[in-house]
Amino acid sequence: MTQPVGIIGFGAIAQDLVAVLMGQSAQPRISVLVRDGRETAARAALGAVGLPDEAVITSDLSAFLATRPTVVAECAGHAAVGAYGTQVLEAGSDLVVASVGALADAALFDRLKSVAQAQARQVVVPSGAIGGIDVLAAAHLSDLTSVRYTGRKPPGAWAGTPAEAKHDLSRVDTPTIIFEGSARAAAEAYPKNANVAATLALAGLGMDHTQVTLVADPTTADNIHEFTLASSAVEASVQLVGKPSPRNPKTSQTTALSIARAVLNRSAAIVI
The missing domain is CATH 3.40.50.720 (NAD(P)-binding Rossmann-like Domain)
Structure with a gap:
């Protein structure tokens, strides 16, 4: 570099x-x-x-x-x-x-x-904590009809978010849906937790037509990101289990790695 x-x-x-x-x-x-x-x-x-x-x-x-x-x-x-x-x-x-x-x-x-x-x-826009952005962006050039994203994180990772107003996160003992709606609404309500949803929206159907579900899940210690897409060219299902950053459990370690990749690609001779 x-x-x-x-x-x-x-x-x-x-x-x-x-x-x-x-x-x-x-x-x-x-x-x-x-x-x-x-x-x-x-x-x-x-x-x-x-x-x-x-x-x-x-x-x-x-x-x-x-x-x-x-x-x-x-x-x-x-x-x-x-x-x-x-x-x-x-x-x-x-x-x-x-x-x-x-x-x-x-x-x-x-x-x-x-x-x-x-x-x-x-x-x-780096891929952040999610993968499969390449196939989603390519599918967008075909007849892309559906993109659905589910984000699962331990209850504690939702501290300081609107989820606290509806749930006692310290007592959540089963996977609990804390948000359902569009990527735009998710990004506005959960600015530190819904960047993946926004990334998928920008690569695919847009903020208002990308469906998002956010889950407080006590059965996992990881940040789990899943999405499905359907188009005339391809159907796909992607799941990534991201290890939380030791410095901030709301963020997956892959977030910084993907940003580094985007930065390094600006000066790389061969770009992947």
């Missing part, structure tokens, strides 16, 4: 991403944008996973963009996509979006798409 990379945020996904990038290059060029007053904490957290002392960590967007990153990975949540996405694209960087659910906001989606087209840049 020789091209400069920018990262927005320094939470669990950003830390995992830095660790992967450091393992792929002896001298990666990484800059990090954080909230004002968080620079010291970010340097300590990211330094612990290998970020060099000389790496730029700043809360100033202009200083961050002045490092001229070829690609910027957003790892800071829905608000960061709206706050920084267009400016990143206008500065000439591609944008990899971890918080895919933010794109359920139709106005934001249209704005990012318009700016990316005008700047000849790309907004990249």
